[in-house]
Amino acid sequence: MPRWEQGSEERLRTAALELFEERGFDDTSVVEIADRAGVTTRTFFRYFPDKREVLFAESDRHRAALVQQILDTPDVTQPLRVITSTLAGFDWTGPGMDLLRRRHAVIAASPGLLERDLIKRDDIAVAFADALQRRGVEADAARLAARVGIQVFLTVYAQWVESDGHADPAALTDAAMTLLASLVPATRATG
Amino acid sequence: MPRWEQGSEERLRTAALELFEERGFDDTSVVEIADRAGVTTRTFFRYFPDKREVLFAESDRHRAALVQQILDTPDVTQPLRVITSTLAGFDWTGPGMDLLRRRHAVIAASPGLLERDLIKRDDIAVAFADALQRRGVEADAARLAARVGIQVFLTVYAQWVESDGHADPAALTDAAMTLLASLVPATRATG
Numbered sequence: 284m285p286r287w288e289q290g291s292e293e294r295l296r297t298a299a300l301e302l303f304e305e306r307g308f309d310d311t312s313v314v315e316i317a318d319r320a321g322v323t324t325r326t327f328f329r330y331f332p333d334k335r336e337v338l339f340a341e342s343d344r345h346r347a348a349l350v351q352q353i354l355d356t357p358d359v360t361q362p363l364r365v366i367t368s369t370l371a372g373f374d375w376t377g378p379g380m381d382l383l384r385r386r387h388a389v390i391a392a393s394p395g396l397l398e399r400d401l402i403k404r405d406d407i408a409v410a411f412a413d414a415l416q417r418r419g420v421e422a423d424a425a426r427l428a429a430r431v432g433i434q435v436f437l438t439v440y441a442q443w444v445e446s447d448g449h450a451d452p453a454a455l456t457d458a459a460m461t462l463l464a465s466l467v468p469a470t471r472a473t474g
Numbered sequence: 475m476p477r478w479e480q481g482s483e484e485r486l487r488t489a490a491l492e493l494f495e496e497r498g499f500d501d502t503s504v505v506e507i508a509d510r511a512g513v514t515t516r517t518f519f520r521y522f523p524d525k526r527e528v529l530f531a532e533s534d535r536h537r538a539a540l541v542q543q544i545l546d547t548p549d550v551t552q553p554l555r556v557i558t559s560t561l562a563g564f565d566w567t568g569p570g571m572d573l574l575r576r577r578h579a580v581i582a583a584s585p586g587l588l589e590r591d592l593i594k595r596d597d598i599a600v601a602f603a604d605a606l607q608r609r610g611v612e613a614d615a616a617r618l619a620a621r622v623g624i625q626v627f628l629t630v631y632a633q634w635v636e637s638d639g640h641a642d643p644a645a646l647t648d649a650a651m652t653l654l655a656s657l658v659p660a661t662r663a664t665g
Contacts, residue, residue, distance in 0.1 A: 363657040364659055397593075402589055424653060427626070427653055427654060427657060430625040430628070431657070434625060435622075438614065462614060463618060463658055466618060466622070467655045468552060468554075468655070
């Protein structure tokens with residue numbers, strides 16, 4: 284890779300986020316993103332398959348790391364708790380809180396990005412359910428724990444971003460799980 | 475509307491489903507769907523904004539009816555139960571079990587259709603949470619009940635379609651709720 288291209292991926296992500304904020308996702312082109320980042324569109328497509336993926340570049344890496352953590356969790360007798368704890372304990376701050384908060388807002392404001400976000404979530408739910416099953420959790424329980432765990436974490440993540448990273452994800456998760464428990468009818472099985 | 479166009483919407487839906495089954499969603503064009511239904515592409519676009527929407531035509535009507543039911547539910551002290559009961563009690567059999575089962579399979583097999591399905595689910599979750607809030611349920615509880623209720627119902631719906639409509643949705647829902655209760659840690663609030 285030529286020297287001048289070093290840092291291109293990072294610059295492309297920053298440029299895309301800025302442009303999505305300024306003009307909206309729909310009115311931003313790949314050419315404009317590449318221009319602002321000072322690279323060619325060819326370079327853009329070396330890093331990202333399309334315009335949406337710029338904001339989800341780390342999603343696949345995150346998913347792989349999270350799945351590995353589930354596979355490595357010593358005790359999976361409470362599969363829903365495994366999912367929420369794994370998500371809450373993950374280091375999401377990689378690109379910095381400012382970028383995370385802006386990214387969160389941009390996704391919420393654009394149907395095209397929200398769509399991609401929903402697919403990534405679904406991919407993660409499928410991967411988590413698969414990981415739980417590989418740990419011996421029964422299929423229906425694994426799927427429901429994965430799906431519901433992600434829904435719980437969505438609440439937690441939104442609150443955490445809102446707090447600028449100051450709130451404790453573990454405490455937010457406990458609160459969300461208590462809320463969930465209050466919603467589940469008292470006819471609960473002793474399982 | 476000219477006489478020969480009567481039934482076009484229904485014919486377009488059947489034609490689309492057949493073509494998606496035969497060739498896959500990606501390799502089917504709007505022109506081909508219109509041809510098989512014996513109408514022009516102009517007529518296609520009078521009914522549907524795009525190729526995906528053919529399989530989701532009833533989604534908006536369903537959502538409005540479901541929201542109305544939530545608004546009319548006498549007792550919302552168990553909001554998660556309101557969501558799952560409303561979904562389980564709804565008459566999904568409109569187009570007939572055969573079409574529902576084929577539609578379910580086609581969506582599961584195509585990323586493009588699954589994407590649209592995820593968006594429709596998200597729209598429904600937002601609308602349900604809003605309806606619960608209008609009924610006085612606190613915002614966080616309303617959102618979590620809506621999201622988790624839909625996840626529970628996804629399990630129920632898949633099992634119901636699998637059973638060719640023979641299984642009782644209420645019984646399947648009870649089983650799914652019992653499973654959910656078994657997943658929620660015993661530190662439950664008395665709420």
